[in-house]
Amino acid sequence: MISNVNTIFFDFDGTLHDSITVYVPAFNKAYNYLVQNNLAKERVWKESEICHWLGFNKVDMWKKFAPNLDEDVIEKVSKLIGDEMAFQIRSGYGYLYEGCSSILNYLKNKNYTLVFLSNCGSYYKNLVKEHYHLDLYFTDMFCSEEFNQIPKYEILRQLKSRYLDEMVIIGDRFHDIEAGTKNNIHTIGCEYGYCQNGELNNSDRIIKNINELYTIL
Template structure:
């Protein structure tokens, strides 16, 4: 049995772990892709939410390097800005949705005395909009995002901030980047199968949960 009873600090991924991010990322991705089609830089096709969700968990640089590595820098930057602005507009309109039980679970964990830390491969403006919309500052004592660290890998960000907090630690997330971050920092990992993982991505997690509220059982 993993000694979760000794945990003092919990690092939370955001998209796919607390936030059902396809609700805003899907429309933004499709808008940018339609722009690429108009330019003749991409072929017309329909994208399912499941296909688009593959890119959730990547920082913007990783996403474009993998998705369309040969794209002209100016076009890539235009598309990245388009996605960012569309997601911002949707956020400001109140479109984002947290998973059912997410706030309830955060309140429970904070009430139990855990140190909660947000760590996400997102931009500063995205983090700030969601912090305001969902009052995330009421739960997290730090909200770290990849743009603040020049989009270095999540495991490197975690290595830079973890010493600020007491051991023992656990990181919770739905993608390979989260499990990798935990393994490379000798931190327990909890994988979230209800998010956007591909088959096998969570195989190395110390524990897998299928609902955010299941954290109450272990923490």
Template sequence: MNIFENIKTIFLDYDGTIHNSIKIYGPAFRKSYNYLVNLGEAPEKKWNDEEISYWLGFSSKAMWEEFMPNIDPDIRDKASKIIGREIVSQINSGKAVLYPHAIETLRYLKDKGYNLVFLSNCSIGYRDKSKEIFGLDSYFVEMACSEEYHYTPKYKILAILKKKYPTDMVMIGDRFQDIEAGKKNNILTIGCNYGFHKPGELDEADIRIDSIKELKYIF
């Protein structure tokens, strides 16, 4: 039995699921961290991509609360804005990269009649710039981001969104926030092995995939 045979609505995470975001987040994080070092707010450190990728999937609010909980709020906000500006600059410079087969898979799912809903712990500006560059609004019926919901946890945003769309549903993503969102809303989950998850984060997913292209064989 195919547990996904009656699915009508597909919620998709963005970073680590559709977008290989370490390519632009890494430089943005390092620039922000160097700002903090120059202010004497952080020790010098050379961050590698694996260390930085831990924060991909977190909302900005959750990231800073865990990363530097005791920093002055004004300094934190400036550091956060540096990341945001640099990410947009990286996208404008053509450095953003989607995973192989991402667009063809989104097109396939849309053409099959699924309701595709973008759900990301990202800012409005980042969402809008990604939409502009990659034409994502051609595939998604809605593109929701956590800033629109005051950076509330993803599972709470999903609880709001799911009321608007037909069941059955599935949540697809690469981090624990995505699996948690699906489980807490009693919908199926697909974990993306190719993203930025850490050991154990995807253990409760109903199935796992090694490429976004595999969705074409599931749906």
């Protein structure tokens, strides 16, 4: 059990939200746009390849995936992804992990301060806040777009003085563990999410199911 925690920072996609069902069609729509405009070669992407990009902010994702794209193209394909994910969520294809709402309610009732911290955009953050009623649980909600797409560890460095120690960050990707490590706060890695091999090795704890938080916090 991690003792004396007051503040919990939660990643969203792959931590609370099983988002691959909404991200795959969005990714494919954006990639097809690149193909149709002779900016990429036609190919079929495996789901395992696509989920690698979940958790990156917009700037880092496109810098690594297609570093030669012009800025206006990046804005176009990013909007395609965001709009399609929104459509898929509103159509009922996205969902929180089983037990997620209950664990968030449990933590809130134990007087933890819960803070949403995602590498998503503002539109997506507001959409999921409304769709999943996240304001019932989270004191504050932040996304990378509100901080000009700087790395998550830098965002956390700016935010942590607003909240009480001890703190923990919970997430499924290296961005989350790096954020905690570089800010000297506890880390819990979510193996059930979209982590790649070895990404969570530096976590203080690793969980295979979100319901394990009942016994850790």
